[in-house]
Amino acid sequence: MQTIEDKIKLCLTVGNLTEDINLELTKEEQSIEMQEKIKDDPVKIVYKEIQFKQQELMQSTWQVLDKVWNCPIFNQAAISKELYQNLSECYYLLNKIHQNAIDLTKKFNEVPDFLTRFFQAIKITFIGILQLEQIGLITNDKDIESKQINQQYNINSNRQKLNQKAICILVEFLITHILSHLAVLFETIEVRREKYELRQLVIYLSKLQTCFEQLPCAAQLDIEDIFCYDRSDPRWQGLNSIISEVVLGPREQISESYGKLADGIMLANAMISKGSEFSSEAAQQVMQGFGALYYLVAKKEAKLKANHFMAEPNKNLIFKVWNLGESGFLSKLLPLLFPQITYNRKIYIPQLFKPLVEDNILQQYKENKINRIQNDCGECLNTNLPNCQELLLKNKEKVIVRVLCHYNLQEIQTLSLLQQTLKLIQGQKIFDQIVIHIHGGGFVSMSSRSHQTYTRKWAKNLQVPIFSIDYRKAPESPYPYGLDDCWQAYMFIMNYIDKYFNIKPKKVVLVGDSAGGNLVAALTIYIIKAGARIPDGILMAYPALCLDIKKFTPSSLISLNDPLLHHTVLKLCISSYVPEKFDASLDPLMSPSIASDEILARFPPTRMVLGTNDPLHDESFRFADRLLKLGKDVKITEYKWMPHGFLSFDVVQGMKEAEQTVLDAQKIIQNLLQY
Numbered sequence: 073m074q075t076i077e078d079k080i081k082l083c084l085t086v087g088n089l090t091e092d093i094n095l096e097l098t099k100e101e102q103s104i105e106m107q108e109k110i111k112d113d114p115v116k117i118v119y120k121e122i123q124f125k126q127q128e129l130m131q132s133t134w135q136v137l138d139k140v141w142n143c144p145i146f147n148q149a150a151i152s153k154e155l156y157q158n159l160s161e162c163y164y165l166l167n168k169i170h171q172n173a174i175d176l177t178k179k180f181n182e183v184p185d186f187l188t189r190f191f192q193a194i195k196i197t198f199i200g201i202l203q204l205e206q207i208g209l210i211t212n213d214k215d216i217e218s219k220q221i222n223q224q225y226n227i228n229s230n231r232q233k234l235n236q237k238a239i240c241i242l243v244e245f246l247i248t249h250i251l252s253h254l255a256v257l258f259e260t261i262e263v264r265r266e267k268y269e270l271r272q273l274v275i276y277l278s279k280l281q282t283c284f285e286q287l288p289c290a291a292q293l294d295i296e297d298i299f300c301y302d303r304s305d306p307r308w309q310g311l312n313s314i315i316s317e318v319v320l321g322p323r324e325q326i327s328e329s330y331g332k333l334a335d336g337i338m339l340a341n342a343m344i345s346k347g348s349e350f351s352s353e354a355a356q357q358v359m360q361g362f363g364a365l366y367y368l369v370a371k372k373e374a375k376l377k378a379n380h381f382m383a384e385p386n387k388n389l390i391f392k393v394w395n396l397g398e399s400g401f402l403s404k405l406l407p408l409l410f411p412q413i414t415y416n417r418k419i420y421i422p423q424l425f426k427p428l429v430e431d432n433i434l435q436q437y438k439e440n441k442i443n444r445i446q447n448d449c450g451e452c453l454n455t456n457l458p459n460c461q462e463l464l465l466k467n468k469e470k471v472i473v474r475v476l477c478h479y480n481l482q483e484i485q486t487l488s489l490l491q492q493t494l495k496l497i498q499g500q501k502i503f504d505q506i507v508i509h510i511h512g513g514g515f516v517s518m519s520s521r522s523h524q525t526y527t528r529k530w531a532k533n534l535q536v537p538i539f540s541i542d543y544r545k546a547p548e549s550p551y552p553y554g555l556d557d558c559w560q561a562y563m564f565i566m567n568y569i570d571k572y573f574n575i576k577p578k579k580v581v582l583v584g585d586s587a588g589g590n591l592v593a594a595l596t597i598y599i600i601k602a603g604a605r606i607p608d609g610i611l612m613a614y615p616a617l618c619l620d621i622k623k624f625t626p627s628s629l630i631s632l633n634d635p636l637l638h639h640t641v642l643k644l645c646i647s648s649y650v651p652e653k654f655d656a657s658l659d660p661l662m663s664p665s666i667a668s669d670e671i672l673a674r675f676p677p678t679r680m681v682l683g684t685n686d687p688l689h690d691e692s693f694r695f696a697d698r699l700l701k702l703g704k705d706v707k708i709t710e711y712k713w714m715p716h717g718f719l720s721f722d723v724v725q726g727m728k729e730a731e732q733t734v735l736d737a738q739k740i741i742q743n744l745l746q747y
Contacts, residue, residue, distance in 0.1 A: 076181045080174055083194045145208035155236050158243040163204045165251040170197035172258040189273050196277055199225050200284050207291065210234050227288045237300045238290035238624055245629045246283050250276055278383035279632045282639045289624035298697045299626055299690060310700055311693060315708045318736070320729040326713045329727045330685075334635040336725075337393075385640045387547070387648065394517035406522065409723045413528045415477040418542075419463050419572075420470040424454045425563045428556040428598065433661070434653065443660050443668040447603030452567070460484065460572050471557045472542040473565075474520040475573075476531040477503075482574040504578040505745045507531075508565065508607075509540040510558055510595070512586030512717070514645035516546050523585075525723050526734045533738055536745065537575055539565055543591070547648040551662060554649075558595045566605055581744045582610045583737075585719055586688070587645075589615025589680075593664035593695075600674045609677040609744030611737060614716050617665040617691040619646050619656040625694075631687035637716045642687065665695040672698060677705040677747055679740045681733065683714030709736060 074082075143160035151159075173193035180186040199221060206227045209215070213231055254276045261269050293300070301307050320326065397406050436442040460483050475481065482500060507530065511523045520527070520540035531538045543557035562582075570576045584592035589612035596610055618625075621643065631639040650656050660667035678699060680692045692708065699706040711718065711733060719737065721730035 076178055079191065080177060080194060083191055084198055145205055147208075147211040147213075150211045150213075150231065151236055152240070155240045155243075158240055158247065159204060159207065161247050162243045162251065163201070165247065165255055166197050166200045166204065169251065169255055169258055170194065170201060172255075173197060176258065176261065185270055189270060189277065192277055193273070196281050196284065200280070200287075203227060203284060203287050207234070207239065210291075225284055225288060227291045229292050233295065234291055235293040235295055235297070235300060238293045238297075238626070239287070241626050242283060242286060242290045242624070242629070245632075246280075249632065250279050250283065254280065275383045278640060282632065282643075286624055286628070289622045293624050298694055307697065311697055314696065314700060314706055315710055317710050317712060318732075319712045320714065320732055323713045326727075326729055329729055330715050332725075333721060333727055337635045383640060385638075385644060387644050390641055390644060391516050394513060397522045398517070398519055410524045411528045411532065413476055413524075413531060414479060415475065415481050415537075416524075416528075417464070417475050417481075418466070419473050419475055420465060420467040421463070421473055421561050421564045422454070422458055422470050423556075423560045424452050424457075424568075425560055426451060426453055428552045428559055428661075430552065430653075433552060433659070437655065437658070442658065443666070443671065445601050445603070445670055445674075447601075452563075457568060457571065463572055471561045471564075472520075473561050474524075474540040474542065476524070476527055476538040476540065478532045478535050481537065484572055484574065500574050503537055503573075503575045505536045506565070506569075506575060506577045506580050507534070507536055507538045507741060507745075508562060508580060508582050509538055510543070510582070510584035510588035510591045511540060512584070512588040512613075512720075513545070514641070515550075515554060515587045515590075515649035516645055523720065526719050526737075529734060530738050530741065534742055534745075537573075546645075550649050550651050551654060555591060555594050555598065555661060558591050559598055562595060562599070563604065579608045579745050581741050582607045583613075583741060584611075584615065585613035586717065587616055587649075589613055590617060590619070590662075590664065593617060593667075594661045596675065597660050597664055597667050597671055600671050606674065607676050609679070609741075609747060610675075611679045611681070611740050611744065612692075613681045613719050613737065614683060614686050614688050615664075615680065615692060616688050617695050618663045619650055620663050620666075621646055622657065625690035627690040628687050630685060630689075634687055634716070637687050639687075665691055665698070667698075669698075669702060672704065673702050675699060675704050677744060679707050679709070679744065681709045681711070681719075681737055681740070683711045683716060683718055685713050686716040688716060709740070 143156075143163055145163065146156055146159050148156045170193075173190050177187060177190040177194065180190065202221050203225060206221075210227070210229060210231055211234070257269070257272055257276065261273075298307060298311070303312075321329075433442065464483070479501065481503075509520070509523070509527055511518055511520055513519075513522075520542050523540065527538055527540055539561070541558055541561045543554040543561075545554060566577060566580065582592045582596065584590070592610050592612050593615060596607065599606055628639075628642075631637055631642055646656075650662060654662065656662040658666070660671065678696075680696065682689050682692055696706050696708055711729075714729065714733070718727065718730045718733050721727040722734045
């Protein structure tokens with residue numbers, strides 16, 4: 073039988089280092105009393121007991137760190153002073169936490185839940201230590217073969233390519249927001265606060281693991297990357313000329329406004345998590361309801377529960393939270409938030425054009441054509457067009473598109489010959505401008521339905537038809553199915569919609585948010601590759617322009633504390649959408665920001681709207697930088713302190729600041745249509 077010491081040694085063997093490192097959801101406590109915690113609640117007493125002790129420990133930790141500048145594993149002469157200090161602090165804290173984890177493993181060896189977490193802490197901190205030692209060897213120009221860990225965590229670089237600025241950003245965040253707090257937690261941990269302590273431990277270990285997954289990405293980031301230049305550099309001066317900064321209110325006001333919305337997200341996460349503890353569907357629904365009531369009162373408990381839920385996410389449950397507005401009780405309430413609209417109908421589009429399929433993409437990988445214009449995909453393979461009744465007949469096998477308009481569209485083929493003649497004599501209105509919208513939802517959730525909070529406003533105010541595509545979603549239908557749906561819908565609308573409605577599109581603007589922004593850019597790239605009719609403009613709201621999980625961006629660190637676009641959820645969305653056989657690091661149809669100059673040179677006028685408090689923020693600047701170099705028409709509207717997803721927050725009990733963003737986007741679309 074293995075002793076605790078043997079198990080600890082096993083954790084520290086390189087061959088076993090990354091086995092079972094992923095944190096798995098553990099069974100929560102079986103019940104929580106559904107009553108408001110009274111003032112002498114033991115949990116609250118515990119908070120008061122440890123508050124001063126934590127403050128003292130934090131102060132003493134920083135006093136020690138102030139003196140830890142003599143760290144011999146890093147070559148101080150080879151790196152900046154700031155990086156040297158950050159690496160030294162990080163190395164000190166990691167070793168301290170690592171040793172504490174070993175000591176606590178021995179101390180709590182009779183407490184199974186704690187034991188599992190401490191073993192994880194030993195592994196994760198040891199990985200971090202080895203990574204920093206790899207960086208130390210690189211700064212000393214020494215071979216790092218002896219420090220191989222695992223491809224996911226290994227830093228394959230050399231001194232000339234080591235990205236000091238990116239490492240410094242990541243390590244400073246790691247020290248301030250994770251390691252310093254984890255060090256205090258390990259000093260104050262007690263069995264009698266098991267529920268609280270375990271949740272805190274899970275949350276911080278999850279963040280720590282993500283940071284160490286990103287460290288090799290930061291170390292190997294191209295030193296010519298835009299974010300490795302100071303804001304005073306000419307490259308940034310050029311970018312600044314196309315950026316319009318908008319302040320919708322004081323930072324505190326926006327933070328408070330988003331905080332109220334985040335409370336709702338937190339509540340949804342907490343109640344779904346609580347319901348998941350029960351096996352039967354009926355019990356789950358009951359406990360979700362009681363959980364909602366309880367957590368409305370016990371907000372601190374709800375926040376901890378929600379953060380734990382997000383730290384160790386169950387894919388099905390996370391996606392269930394994101395889809396609350398599409399099914400169940402909330403779906404019945406959602407229409408109350410929608411503005412009135414005259415015409416709202418779904419059409420069902422057949423696949424008439426050469427499909428975007430797996431085999432073709434993989435063949436393009438082999439032939440190195442995935443990032444090249446081919447002019448071979450735009451022909452119609454099936455000219456057997458459906459009649460109008462078939463187009464309007466519900467059929468989930470076809471591409472579903474919601475049509476919104478301020479005006480009752482004429483469904484041409486449903487009219488009699490006499491009615492058509494009368495409409496012609498009366499001068500039937502013909503729409504020659506349209507908007508094609510692609511919704512967000514991380515490729516895995518939501519639909520055109522939930523985005524009507526703002527698409528209906530656009531349809532009414534712009535007075536043009538809006539076609540909102542309900543593409544197939546992951547994980548059931550991963551890449552390239554959703555993109556192919558967008559392609560089929562676009563081509564059908566542009567070539568044949570005049571046969572069904574009083575619409576002859578001379579101007580078309582593509583609009584998408586988040587994952588929809590990715591699909592707008594990817595669709596534009598595929599249209600250019602195919603040699604089809606390029607849209608007259610595109611608008612992307614906070615788009616996901618790079619799905620390469622190994623590419624570091626400074627703003628991605630926001631996801632470690634973001635209640636909506638949490639770092640674990642981001643990884644789940646990407647892994648659900650991107651099958652292993654595809655490569656997001658070389659495929660522009662998944663990562664539009666890596667599109668070739670040949671393709672980007674044909675891009676239409678491009679507009680992006682962003683919030684500075686968004687994990688996806690930075691990639692848009694990389695994309696804009698490349699378009700700008702090619703002399704393309706690109707502009708960015710940047711909202712100070714606004715979060716991801718703000719267009720959808722223009723609802724009752726949402727964010728009052730979001731109303732202006734919807735109006736601004738509407739004006740951008742109008743300008744693109746009139747370009």
